[in-house]
Amino acid sequence: MSTTQSERLRELLEPLVTAAGLELEEIEISRAGRRRQLRVVVxxxxxxxxxxxAELSRAVSERLDETDAMGEDEYVLEVSSPGADRPLSEHRHYLRAVGRLAKFHLHEGEELVARILTVDEEGLDLEVPGVKGRRPTARRIAFADIARARVEIEFNRKDTKKEEEA
Structure with missing residues (x-):
């Protein structure tokens, strides 16, 4: 059974990421002209x-220099976080997004923007904003019904306003 370069890199880098108190979300290798780019998302x-x-980037760079995991060709290393509008694909992503607004694409074709209120093993409890002055409504979505989801960027988050008023 052969392993891909991404799998080998994950085995090599995951202990470094864990030691830094982070979780390895993604490893992506792409080509940019004659160079390759290694993107490590934590x-x-x-x-x-x-x-x-930055600290993890230095540790990863040192580890890669000690091994032949990236081969002889030049590459650019990028260590970053998923960003504010991150995709939600793992249970832990949904837990971290409680209180945030997210856009859901359901398997049945429906699109929905709602605030994540609670997360359990089966799915999510959401608050769907009211339209044209109507009150928000509660909705339950099972994880099995979600095709993909992404956090929406908000400039005036609801939970931030409550903290400022207190």
Whole structure:
């Protein structure tokens, strides 16, 4: 059974990421002209700070220099967090997004923008914003019904306003 380069890199880098108190979300290798780009995406429940990414980048670079995991060709290393509008694909992503607005694409073709209220093993409890002055409504969605989901960027988040008023 052969392993792909991404799998080998994951085995090599995951201990470094874990030691830094982060979780390895994704490893992506792409070509940019004659060079390759290695993108390592990390996160944690508290988020991945710029300092944590920079420190991890140095550790990853040293580890890659010690091995032949990237071969002889030149490459650019990027260590980053998933970003504010991250896709939600794992249970832990939904847990981190409680209180956030998200856009859901359901398997049945429906699109829905709603705030995540709670998350359990089977699915999500949501608050769907009211339209034209109507009150928000509650809705339950099972994980099995979600084709894909992504956090929506909000400039005036609901939970931020409550904290400022307190």
């Amino acid at each position: 996160d944690s429940d508290e988020g991945a700070t710029l300092d944590a990414c």
